[in-house]
Amino acid sequence: MEPLHVTPLHDRHQALGAKMVAFGGWRMPIQYRGGIVEEHLATRRGAGLFDVSHMGRLSISGSEALAFLQHSLTNDAAALSPGRAQYTMLADDAGVAVDDAYLYRFDEDRYLLVVNAANRANDLAHLARLARRFPGVEIRDWSAQLAMLALQGPESEALLRRLLTEGTLPEARRNAAATARILGVPVRIARTGYTGEPIGFELMPPAESAGALWDRLIAEGATPVGLGARDTLRLEAGLPLYGHELGARANGETIPIFACPLARFAVSFAPSKGDFVGRTALQRQREAADLLRNGDATRHAEMPRRIVLLAIQEKGVAREGAAVFRDAAPAGEVTSGTMVPYWLPDTANAHALRPLACALVDSRARQGDVCAIEVRGRRLSARLVARFLDTRVPPRALPLL
Amino acid sequence: MIPENLKYTKSHEWIRLDGDRLATMGITAYAVQQLGDIVFLDLPKVGAKAVAGQTIGVIESVKAAVDLYAPISGEVLEVNTLLAENFEALAKDPYGQGWMAKIRGAEEGVPPDLLSAAEYQKWIAQEAKA
Incomplete structure (x- = not known):
């Protein structure tokens, strides 16, 4: 077995008394001293701080970047203006998720795709295969250079604002994204997250600055939260977890994307989108799902x-x-x-x-x-x-x- | 502290023998700590048959469900029903108020595979390293 990866915050987790477990090829904190219940509640009332550096961060750039994303992902990347992010999927031809992901556009000429830790290698291979038809696209893995933290909860905005040294937070709506300086370091900041909190951020600082940022956020009052409470928070928010509500389950069964209610926000059939991997199957899935939602079971066998x-x-x-x-x-x-x-x-x-x-x-x-x-x-x-x-x-x- | 006067299983139950084949059982402080937030207990019913090494209940934490194993064979005489409303007792006093069930042993004496306090201490040290 390959040795487990560790994030730039690994030693801090241990110093905080975290119970560490293997997760998606990484050694990650499942909980800190307070325990899952306390961490969950702290996020809902205050601000929870998560190390999500285990997730994959891939950049997509080049003259054909947009055309490639429109072909490879299910959402409409053309609708993504700089300073925005969107939920999206990597689908296969059968309309099953290879992975679910978030696509960020912090800059004019480069997209950042955040994927599940356990799927990163597979996603990279899948995207590289699709990229053969797009010589003008460059895909790079930034996972080691950029760390990723999530700061979620009603207090998170005030807390983050206190540490801002230059620039502004992304505008106050979901999926807004901006780069600003926190503690003097450029950090990519987006109003995204996996907790259901109406106020919450995901932060991507350079890996070498992650530790100082982590320490300072805790000093300002954020509660470190492990994977255990991350799971109870996302479940309470009704958000899918790949391998459970999406994609291939542990028993090998595959779940059609439209069998998951949130999927409809990740799939676009807009004219600007054009054709993409999985489109035909997804179109059929959506029709069946729409009928079923309206109590019409004539296409029940399809879903x-x-x-x-x-x-x-x-x-x-x-x-x-x-x-x-x-x-x-x-x-x-x-x-x-x-x-x-x-x-x-x-x-x-x-x-x-x-x-x-x-x-x-x-x-x-x-x-x-x-x-x-x-x-x-x-x-x-x-x-x-x-x-x-x-x-x-x-x-x-x-x-x- | 692992009480000297109790016996232990490798699955982290403790058992106290009170004479007349009457045994009281629960789970150890180490088990409670490992489980994290305990949220639900499924304890055996009075009159249920216990078979040493087999499941007689389930302890649910937020993280997972783990089986509760009978340390000895016999019949369940009494169950700590107060515990279902008071998981704190498990964390604060696992060897006292946190008792789970009383079992009338089918035979006299202690099954030979139960651990002493010193042996149990060694066992959890070994498990922590693994």
């Missing part, structure tokens, strides 16, 4: 199951693989699930926990339906909901109970 959110209504925890039943018949299985903490509304510092899950279930299941999840011989009742969290009213994301 027999899709990803839903299940709010479990009794005590118990549903984990990945747990069987889901609808009207007592097998209807699918849980793809992610755990207990997720939340601040009790209108209290100073009281919290509770609730069991939440994502599941791949029969596409005929509708919002509001009650399913059952089998956990160790017991069947837990669970309601199919549109979302677990209200993320639309800054500054705070609020639990929908």
Whole structure:
């Protein structure tokens, strides 16, 4: 087995008492001393700080950069003006995600694609193969030169503003991106993240400056958050995780992109987009998914199951693989699930926990339906909901109970 | 501190023998610490049959679900139902208020593969290195 990669912040994680685990080929903190619950809650009320340097950062530049991105990714890169970012996918011809990714345009002439750590090598090979038809494109891996931190939560903006030495933060809307100086160092800053927080940033400083930035953000009040709470936060926000709600699952099963509700924001059929890898399959998927959403099951066979959110209504925890039943018949299985903490509304510092899950279930299941999840011989009742969290009213994301 | 008067399993349960084949069991402070935030307990029912080395319950943390193994064979006499509402007791007092079940042993005596406090200490040191 290859030795694990470490990020420029590895020693700091250890000094903070983090429990380190192997994740996607990297040695990463799963939690610090406070634990997952505390880290999750700190993000929702204050500011959580994440080392996400394990993710891949690839630059795409050259005269054919845009044409290449339009061909290789599912979203409309032509709609991306400098100072913006977009959620996108690398699809295969069957319309299954090779990876989900974020495409940033900090500069006029260069795009930055952030991909999942475990998929980086595969993505690079996939893109290099597609790039053969585009001699005017250059793809470079910047993962080692640029670090990446996420600062998420209602306090994150004020905190970051205090450290700004030159320039301004990206404008106050989701997916805005800008380069500014923090502590004298140029940092690429975007209003993106994986927590559902209405206010949150991802920061890409030069690798050698990451440690000083990390230390200073903690000194200013940010709470370091590990992969454990990163997962509970994204689950509560209803965001997909590659390998669970997207792409190829551990059991080899593949999930069509449109089986994941958030996918529609990552796929464009705009005239400016033109043809791209997976387009024909994705067009068909979208038609089937749209019909199913409107209660029309005539094309159910094309998309027999899709990803839903299940709010479990009794005590118990549903984990990945747990069987889901609808009207007592097998209807699918849980793809992610755990207990997720939340601040009790209108209290100073009281919290509770609730069991939440994502599941791949029969596409005929509708919002509001009650399913059952089998956990160790017991069947837990669970309601199919549109979302677990209200993320639309800054500054705070609020639990929908 | 690992109490001297208890016996331990490699799967991090402790057991106290109170005579008359009555045993009290729980999980060790090390296990509680490794699990992180405990969020749900699935303890056996009174009257359930316990078989040494086999699952009699599940402990769920945010991270994962881990099985609770019976350290001895016998019948479950009593279960600490208060624990389900008070996970703090597990963190604060795993060997006292954090007890999980009382088992009437099927046979007299202690299964030979249970560890002493010193042996258990060695076992977790070894596990931490792995």
